[in-house]
Amino acid sequence: MTKLRVFLAGLVAAILLPALAAAQALPDLGGKKIVVVTENAYFPLQFVDPKTGQPVGWEYDAMAALAEKLNFSVEYQNTSWDAMIQAVSDKQYDMGMTGITIKDERKEKVDFSDPYMLSEIFMLVRADESRFSEPKAFAADDKLLVGAQAGTSPFYVAVYNVLDGNEANPRIKLFETFAASVAALQAGDVDLVLTDSAGGKALVAASGGKLKMVGAPLQAEEFGFIFPKSSDLVAPINAGIAALKADGTFDAITQKWFVDYKP
Structure with a gap:
């Protein structure tokens, strides 16, 4: 009886584990270049480090983690806040990030990712x-x-x-x-x-x-990344956000920038 139970457990695992692995597999964007626009003026989400002169912050680290998870590269561009949503809506950029609150009126112009921060x-x-x-x-x-x-x-x-x-x-x-x-x-x-x-x-x-x-x-x-309407990037980015929340990456990035960072 014990051997039978072991056999059955092994059989169930053999059937279910590949299916679970497939369900958890993340999209692979094949090294695609994604142009991300930001403002570099919302400390500590994205800003210019006074010590190095380089743009840094929570969103930069989050985007780097997403790029690694989903296999894409990032090209950053800058624009002012008041021009950003319209510029993304006009497909000048693939994504926008600058601590953008998810709002229904903004959804008329752009698509949002799932929230990455409350x-x-x-x-x-x-x-x-x-x-x-x-x-x-x-x-x-x-x-x-x-x-x-x-x-x-x-x-x-x-x-x-x-x-x-x-x-x-x-x-x-x-x-x-x-x-x-x-x-x-x-x-x-x-x-x-x-x-x-x-x-x-x-x-x-x-x-x-x-x-x-x-x-x-x-x-x-709630903050979300923005995309042109009907962008095919929304679903993979959402999958990446869920994975980075689940594995603790976002928590570690929050600790780094909101607790440990000293200007």
């Missing part, structure tokens, strides 16, 4: 800030200013979750990049910047005690 929007302030710690108190003091990059999730959270719903509110000071808004906060030119939780933690850790996050999260959002 983030929450927090209030980032100077460490000595005591005038407010939640949106209502900030909104009540018309002398206080918020810095933001037009068209981004933090901009819209500032408009609709912090202030009065007016996108032209003069209390919102616009900057070309997220890094410029943080520099303005540190210089005292604005009093608040909204940031995703992971980026905010990294900024606080790197600030030498000059910055802090306050209050509860104002909004939760």
Whole structure:
């Protein structure tokens, strides 16, 4: 009876294991070159390292891991945030990455990958800030200013979750990049910047005690890569994202850039 059970177990394994292996096999893109556009202005997802002058960050490491898993090569290009979604929609690039929140209105122009990161929007302030710690108190003091990059999730959270719903509110000071808004906060030119939780933690850790996050999260959002509509890259990239989540690679990259990295 025992021998029979062993035989049957072996038979089941012989039948099922090849099928399971096939189900888990990742797409092979055959060394295809994929042109990825980014902004290099969203620390620590992608930015220019001040020590080396080279573009680095979480998304660069994630893309390198995807390229290895799926057998493709990457050519990087740069453009501004306000031009990126339209440029990808127009098929100027194969993919876009810059901490892009998955939103229904954006899906009208581009396709998104599955989420690779869940983030929450927090209030980032100077460490000595005591005038407010939640949106209502900030909104009540018309002398206080918020810095933001037009068209981004933090901009819209500032408009609709912090202030009065007016996108032209003069209390919102616009900057070309997220890094410029943080520099303005540190210089005292604005009093608040909204940031995703992971980026905010990294900024606080790197600030030498000059910055802090306050209050509860104002909004939760998921980040995804973008593609031209009907791109045949969406399915393989999604398979790669799932694999890198499952094997711990994304967790290791997050540890590297959001915890261990020191500018």
